[in-house]
Structures are given as structure tokens and as C-alpha cells.
Amino acid sequence: MSTSATGLQKLVVISGLSGAGKSVALRTFEDLGYYCVDNLPAELLPAFLSTFDNEDLTRTTSLAVGIDARSRYGQSRNLAQSLQELRTGDLDMRVVFFDCSEQVLLQRFADTRRRHPLSNSGLPLLDAIREEARMLAPVREIADMVLDTSHHNVHRLRRDLLSHFSSNEVGNVTLLFESFAYRHGIPGEADFVFDARGLSNPHWDPELRAMTGRDPRVIEYLNAQDEVQLFTQQVRDLLDSWLPRLARDSTRSYITVAFGCSGGKHRSVYLAEHFAAWARDRHWPDVAVNHREIE
Template sequence: MRLIIVSGRSGSGKSTALAVLEDNGYYCIDNLPAGLLPELAERALLHTELLQPLVAVSIDARNLPSQLKRFAELLNDVRARHIQCDVLYLDADEETLLKRFSETRRRHPLTNENRSLAEAIRDESTLLGPIIDLADLKIDTTHLNLYQLRDCLKLRLLHKPEPGTAYLVESFGFKHGMPVDADLVFDVRCLPNPYWMPELRDFSGLDQPVVDYLASQADAQEMYQDILAYLSKWLPRFAASNRAYVTIAIGCTGGHHRSVYLADRLGQALKGSLKNVQVRHRDLSE
């Protein structure tokens, strides 16, 4: 059995996550009272007609605060049944969440005559603190549209074929914001930039002209070897500490050339020694 617990602040994309999971064969329950989590897991194990049942539940600030405080205990109870359980936490910055509520005109579940929308969004983080601390995978949806979030969820959650640590090597551009959900960040802006060469500007780090150019740069090759040596040594130790997900972010200025080249090359190299290695280029379509 595989159980995915989806949580996050209101407006961060929880409904989208449940829809993606439902479309991919999961039995989904929105707003499950946290106290029912062990009972749901037990019933799914005993009464399902599926050999490998797939269940996803949303647990968020609509729960009673007293039950949210017991989340660690409830999660341990589920995992004691030898169930593969991943906790997904979605979030976005406060300005983005305010904008999303303004656009949809939905009521935040924590607002009332004494609590403004901005206060409700801030208070929600406190209420969900016990879940945030235990999340296996955190995804910042600030810069993701609906389709990008769907693709990200499919890559991170559904392309994990077996238990164990899933590694994501992600390129990004600092001018679009640093990924706050990254575990390791490498800044490669000191490398020669193909952007300043007119004949290379319109290509990406996946295109052969840029690949050839960066492969000929001694600094780029030294950076690649140093990062690969670090990751090859330390990523297995992340896995040994029972980490379900590890994100390695490689950043350049725009996220089109240097970071893309290095992220792709590092990802391919790591696939030779690690399972569940994925590569994503966050800003390549910008």
C-alpha cells in the first residue's frame, strides 16, 4: 500500500495535487480528520480489492488544532503498519497566496470578523507546524502555474518506482528566485556565460552548441567535477538518514545555459550510481 498525505496552506495547490493523484489511480479524500488516519490505513489494508492500494488524503488547517498537534503520533502509528507513506507539503509566499485569494474571491477557512486574510495566512503556518516539520517533500508553488505544478507532482511523486530516496537535480535562474524547497544549492554564476555570445544566446544548455562551448571551458569542467565529487560522497548519506526526497538546485543568472548544462550532466552521471534520480529545468521555458 502507498499512502500520500497532502497538506499545505490554503491556495498553495492542494486541490490540484489531489486531482493529479486521482487521475493516476489514487483513492482521494479531501479534508480527512487527522485522528482517522490510522483507522483509514488499517481499513485500506484489510478491505481493499487492490493488490497495491493507492490512497491520498488531504489534511490541512480545517482540522481541529488538537488533532494537528498529534500528527507526529498519528504518522508513526501509520508507518508502524509497514505502509509506504509520503507527506507532501505545498506552500507559496504570502504575497502570492493573497493574490490567489483575491483572484478567486474564495473565503479563507481561518478568516472571521476578527482575523484578516493576511493574518489567517500567517496563522495557518503555525497551525500546520507539526506537518511542516515532518514533510518528506516540500514544493514551493510561488512560481508555478497549474500545468507546471501538475508536471512537478508527476515527476516527484508518481515517478518514484520503489521505496527509497528520490533525488531531483534542478536547474534554475536566480533572477526568477531561488527555490526555497532545495536541500542543496550550487551557484554557478561565476562560469563563462554563453548568453553574451550572440551565436549561442538563443540556445539552451541542452543544445549541442552550448554543450560544446561549456565543455571547452576549464572552469566549467572543474566546477562539474567538484560538484559531482561532493554529491557522490554525500547523497548516499542523505539516503542512509531515511530521507525520502532530496533536491539539488544548480543556479545561474537566467536558468537557460550554465545551470541547465550542469544539472543535466550531473543528473546523468548520478544515475549510474543512484536509483530514482530525476532532472528538471525550472526556468528553461521562461
């Protein structure tokens, strides 16, 4: 398939072991503006790519697809070969494989109480993990990047992906807007930290307490506060002045702007979402959001 006529420029195929972080990766790519599809049967990938001839999808230039052991493709050797055949001069395609140690995977499945996809065939958990690793070994061999997440938490994984998949050039630095609760500590990687604890707290309204800063009623509540309008305007002025300078002088590929409040659920979440939308309106190429306490 030729992608030159469709406008599709980037394809990231996400594969790897269950529990190693593929779902987090897809959410991160979605934040980066990729069109994301999970658990696509590998044999349908060429046909799916051809749908980007549809004029409704021609504005999509970056695609991330999750393919794993749940695929009905059959032999993983054939899967690896088919992925290799999709590499063309027109399409920037990368295969990212998520790996993890057996011990850590066992602990993660125990903590989440989720069933391993291959457990449905009656395999004990450890046997299922080993069988999946065997099935996907050919894909691991042809991967452009193998990311071992044995010592990663969600936040480190997101930051690593942002670092790998954004440019170091000025104007292409990824902005990560993060919300957090002060009682759990300030994010160590933050370049800017803004304290929202002086703003009116929706937590004290019983009707808003169970909601988050993403909910329309909480947004409406905070938008109506003069102090919130003053706070956001002053932060916008500061970021307008200093973000471009930091981007020009930084050797990193992302900048983190963190907003903290007491519980990390209402005010900080509202502000992270607000400024992510603001940055997109400013046509900043890559914008991501991470809500540390609610994700």
C-alpha cells in the first residue's frame, strides 16, 4: 500500500508482553496526537491502513496500533514478516516491543487481579507468560525499540515515551502538563510548578466532591471564580514568556509543567487540562497530559 496519497506519515506498532505497559503506551501516543487502535488483528492491518484513503481520515498523519498475542494472526513468525513488509520509503514505521521480567509480571497480575489473555486456554499464569514470550519472540527480534519496563512505573514509562517520540528541535519539544497532590510530593521532573491550593476548592461542595477537574460541572464552577481567571492569566503570561526560551536552550525533548492542589483531583486537574488546551491553541506541536493521582 502506498501512503503518499493518504497523508499518513507515521506508524507505530506497539507489541509485547501483557502487563508490560502497552495500554499506557497507547494512551500516551493518543496524548501526542496519534490515532490509536488497540488489539487490531495483524492480518487486518494492511486493509486498515488502506482506509486512510478515505477523505474523512486524510487529516490523520500519525497512527499507533496495538498488536499482541491476542491477535488471530496465527504464527508470530508470519506476523513479524508481514510487519517487515509494511516498511516503505513513504511511511515512517517503527515497531516498539514492551518487555518485562517474569517476577514483575507475576506481581502486576497479582496486584491488579486481571486474567492473562492466554489463561483462557487453561494455562497457569507463569506458563501463560512464558508461552506469550515464546509466541512474540519473532516480533521482538524485528522491533526498532525494546523497552524493558521491569523497573518502570506509569509516570516513568510515559516520560520515556515522550522523550523517544518527540524531536529535540526548538518548537517540537513536547509539553507535558501534569496534575498532582502536594501530600504525595512534588513531581521531581517538573520544570515549572504552580500551587493551586489558594483557589476555591470544589471538594467542599458535596455535589462536586466525587467529580474531577475534567467534569463539566467542576469546570463551570472554577471558570466562574474571579481568582481562577486571574491565576490562569498570570500563568499564561509567564509561560508565554519563558516556555519558548526554555525550549530553545534545553537539550531535552519534553518540558513538564505541574499544577498541585490538596488532593490532586479537582483544581490541579482542571488547570492541567486548561493549559494543555491553551498550548494546542498556540499550535505547540506535541502536548500531553498526565494526572498523577487519578490515572
